[in-house]
Amino acid sequence: MATNLASKHQTTLDTAVRALHERTFFAHYPENPSPEVYGENADKEGREKYTSRLDNKFDELLQENPENWAGQEESPYEQQPLGIKYPFFAPETLISRAEEAYHQWRKVKPADRAAILVESLERMKARFFEIAYATMHTTGQAYMMSFQASGPHAADRALEAIASGYEEQTRFPESTEWEKPMGKYNLKLNKSWKAVPKGVALVIGCSTFPTWNTVPGMYASLVTGNPVIVKPHPKAVLPIAIVVAELQKVLAENGLNPNICQLAVDADDRLITKELAENPKVKLIDYTGGTEFGNYIESLKGKTVFTEKAGVNSIILDSVDDLDKVAQNLAFSVSLYSGQMCTAPQNFFIPEGGIKVGGETVPYEEVVQKIADAVTGLVNNPKAGPHILGAIQNPATTERVKGAATIGGNAVLTTCDFSNPMFANARTCSPVIYEVEASNKESYSRELFGPIMLIIKTKDTDQSIELASDMAREHGAISCGAYTTDPVVKEKIMDEMSLAGTPVSFNLTGGIFVNQNASFSDFHVTGGNPAGNASFTNPEFVIKRFTWVGFREPVVG
DSSP, X not given: OHHHHHHHHHHHHHHHHHHHHHOSOOOSSOOOOOHHHHOTTHHHHHHHHHHHHTTSBOOOOOOOSOSEEEOOOEETTTTXXXXXXXXXOOHHHHHHHHHHHHHHHXXXXXXXXXXXXXXXHHHHHTTHHHHHHXXXXXXXXXXXXXXXXXXXXXXXXXXXXXXXXXXXXXXXXXXXXXXXXXXXXXEEEEEEEEEEEOOEEEEEOOSSOTTTTTHHHHXXXXXXXXXXXXXOXXXXXXXXXXXHHHHHHHHHHTTOOGGGEEEOOOBTTBOOHHHHHHOTTEEEEEEESOXXXXXXXXXXXXXXXXXXXXXXXXXXXXXXXXXXXXXXXHHHHHHGGGGOSTTXXXXXXXXXXXXXXXXXXXXXXXXXXXXXXXXXXXXXXXXTHHHHHOOOSOHHXXXXXXXXXXXXXXXXXXXXXXXXTTBTTOOOOOOEEEEEETTOHHHHSSOOOSSEEEEEEESSHHHHHHHHHHHHHHHOOSOEEXXXXXXXXXXXXXXXXXXXXXXXXXSOOSSOOTTOOOTTTSOBSOSSBTTBSOOBTSTHHHHTTEEEEEEEEEOOO
């Protein structure tokens, strides 16, 4: 049956591989949740399916004989447990089953593996709305972000990983006749090569983007022939559980062991991530989350590890054409999902002499006030605020925002009070803004996860660039925004930040924001600074998951 899937999805794969090379806009899965695209009743049915899951067992997985059932999810909008229970398996059971499945999966041709995986994304597409509501009520993302990030954008990132892995495994011939002239005779050898997968893979998910951050590593390992154990964050299981369930069904339909991809959940009284990660039979690990645990994952011996950790993201303000538009763009960036994005800006470097706006110099204080006013205006906009801010996933984030005064800066905007008209019990918090001196490096040299914005007054733009690049080199950065109308300054920012392994978005004002990364075009994380050692999806993200092994023998006759 996989052969039929190969012909069914070949055009999709070819188009995706071409998109990888061209880096222009490409989206296989439409991000618009309109009825014209997904069907008249898709949203209603997705919401009903999500609701029907509450206080029930998630029994779709094709993983037999669970030892127990466990679940710890809570809705940030309702601040009530979801009551969903998932099958629990001990780490040794998961790894044993993965090893057994490995020897079947590794023998499937790369083209057939890729086709099976694309088919699973098509099944996922049919459940984008259910996944959206699952994401809303586990992460606190607003509805539109939940739909787009966990649905089409995640599926495109998965397709990107599949396409990259498919290309890397098929770029060389499977076999050839090698002939070397030796004078009176020619030396002939039959040569062949196999792309041999590394072994059992573990993917450790995060609580804020349970599919978008999980599927790249998951599908990169699968397409290269490795069985995968998906270990989601205990507070955000349902979105990725749906994806795993759909993939298992496709595997079973094609006569393959569904344990090629397994879901692993923590028991209420037993956290299993370290047990899985430290097991010598686990050869590959993908991790998204905090720096401390990420450093631990990177320290494990005998593993090939791909990490995305925390970063200290900067905005460098030098000169602009329209300060109001810039302020609105930055206000949106810090408010989007209440700053709970790895790409959200935190440190805003502004020269004490102000910035140039057209031919005029606008004083530093006025620039700060413009940004603060833009944030306040967005938060207080009843049509925009709730849909942009969403809810706070973790109570610790709210406490961090409320305790931001301990940073020791001058308060510009301190109230984090914000109510969602649709969800009276939602855990919410709007952005706070503090000014700190450039000399007080300790205050802005770590990630303050959540809607916390620091204004750093610098001597001049040169110091802003120096500090932003230092922060990225020493503490990591995943994004950087810069505003300048001076080509010399632009070139300097580009050069310094590239050496710090940090991508830069210049002069954004309209409907594109520093937080956003486009699949098939933007590399997410560079792997070039402490924010992470990997980048999806560049070739290294897939080629480190398998090994080329060659075979040769003399041609007979």
